[in-house]
Amino acid sequence: xxxxxxxxxxxxxxxxxxxxxxxxxxxxxxxxxxxxxxxxxxxxxxxxxxxxxxxxxxxxxxxxxxxxxxxxxxxxxxxxx
Amino acid sequence: xxxxxxxxxxxxxxxxxxxxxxxxxxxxxxxxxxxxxxxxxxxxxxxxxxxxxxxxxxxxxxxxxxxxxxxxxxxxxxxxxxxxxxxxxxxxxxxxxxxxxxxxxxxxxxxxxxxxxxxxxxxxxxxxxxxxxxxxxxxxxxxxxxxxxxxxxxxxxxxxxxxxxxxxxxxxxxxxxxxxxxxxxxxxxxxxxxxxxxxxxxxxxxxxxxxxxxxxxxxxxxxxxxxxxxxxxxxxxxxxxxxxxxxxxxxxxxxxxxxxxxxxxxxxxxxxxxxxxxxxxxxxxxxxxxxxxxxxxxxxxxxxxxxxxxxxxxxxxxxxxxxxxxxxxxxxxxxxxxxxxxxxxxxxxxxxxxxxxxxxxxxxxxxxxxxxxxxxxxxxxxxxxxxxxxxxxxxxxxxxxxxxx
Numbered sequence: 195x196x197x198x199x200x201x202x203x204x205x206x207x208x209x210x211x212x213x214x215x216x217x218x219x220x221x222x223x224x225x226x227x228x229x230x231x232x233x234x235x236x237x238x239x240x241x242x243x244x245x246x247x248x249x250x251x252x253x254x255x256x257x258x259x260x261x262x263x264x265x266x267x268x269x270x271x272x273x274x275x
Numbered sequence: 276x277x278x279x280x281x282x283x284x285x286x287x288x289x290x291x292x293x294x295x296x297x298x299x300x301x302x303x304x305x306x307x308x309x310x311x312x313x314x315x316x317x318x319x320x321x322x323x324x325x326x327x328x329x330x331x332x333x334x335x336x337x338x339x340x341x342x343x344x345x346x347x348x349x350x351x352x353x354x355x356x357x358x359x360x361x362x363x364x365x366x367x368x369x370x371x372x373x374x375x376x377x378x379x380x381x382x383x384x385x386x387x388x389x390x391x392x393x394x395x396x397x398x399x400x401x402x403x404x405x406x407x408x409x410x411x412x413x414x415x416x417x418x419x420x421x422x423x424x425x426x427x428x429x430x431x432x433x434x435x436x437x438x439x440x441x442x443x444x445x446x447x448x449x450x451x452x453x454x455x456x457x458x459x460x461x462x463x464x465x466x467x468x469x470x471x472x473x474x475x476x477x478x479x480x481x482x483x484x485x486x487x488x489x490x491x492x493x494x495x496x497x498x499x500x501x502x503x504x505x506x507x508x509x510x511x512x513x514x515x516x517x518x519x520x521x522x523x524x525x526x527x528x529x530x531x532x533x534x535x536x537x538x539x540x541x542x543x544x545x546x547x548x549x550x551x552x553x554x555x556x557x558x559x560x561x562x563x564x565x566x567x568x569x570x571x572x573x574x575x576x577x578x579x580x581x582x583x584x585x586x587x588x589x590x591x592x593x594x595x596x597x598x599x600x601x602x603x604x605x606x607x608x609x610x611x612x613x614x615x616x617x618x619x620x621x622x623x624x625x626x627x628x629x630x631x632x633x634x635x636x637x638x639x640x641x642x643x644x645x646x647x648x649x650x651x652x653x654x655x656x657x658x659x660x661x662x663x664x665x666x667x668x669x670x671x672x673x674x675x676x677x678x679x680x
Contacts, residue, residue, distance in 0.1 A: 226514070
């Protein structure tokens, strides 16, 4: 999943640096993440991981780091099983 | 009258009264400012005298500590007299809001906020750039850190230099300080930007274009080449991307919208006075088109409510400790900007149909020429087509916040 998520961030996140250079807990906002990129990442995550993002998880906190996004994807996948 | 003079006279100072006094000055010069494309020097001097440039600076830093809503109201009041003055005031306050929100963790910027209040500094911004276009979130120029000294200002180790060709720098030559965006270093990507505060004495300016525009003529938004140098600590610690999405963009849309509503409100008032005179002459009979006065006021009231809701949501989000939901707020501010900018033009158009050729004149008490020309800048200030494309995408992820509370 880590590889897929970093590839998704590279394709849709418009970050200032390649996602491979970011630690799991690195601040994605400091790397240039903005609102529009959040939407694109959210849609890409829904498609790649076959999950649906509820409005309640669409917070600044959810998209703050790779680790946070991984946690959310795992949680959504386990709920949909 | 200054705050202390009012206190001596036993009257309380209020931002509403102060804005009304400045508006009276702005109104006297509005036609000349528009005709000559002149900087509204008298009105800006009055804003300084009233201490209104420091309205958003916290009391702890010597400012008035006013709310954004109060400043929005002042923008609306000023716009009823002179749109250029109101837009300059709005643009200044947008810069102050960025410093208050993102600069108070830095000693240099805290001291600078004190200077804004004490010395009544006027701030301008250099976000546009030749070759980049209107996209504020992209820079070609870069700050050079640790560079030596050439030209004005103090630097050396721990210093920065910066050269930028701004494509539209509103009142840059009349400002006391410039806030300039640039890439964070020589090898940074165009979107990896910082915001630098450059007091006027630290920069050299060269006008490289003219501003002979349809409206907003007093904003003097010509192309300007800026060479700035100073200490590295003048660079705001937060990345510009965060400053833009948290503060600069939402505050811009809220204050611009307040200006546009002020312009539309004055147009409606001219139409109302036109009708009053007509009804007096015709011994009570309503002339054709009179019902448009009601239609114009209906629309204007909806626009006022929209901006009030936007201000309330923004202030509530910034007041609570939890971070705002970035997608929902961005969509909310974008629909506010695109919607209000175009609907205000519809309001003025209704007023024009009421006033007829008296409104079509370039001068006279019922002229709507300036209102129409000034307001036509509104859909262009960050082009509505671009905004709506972004908004549509944001709305895919975030349900719009409706509901009446």
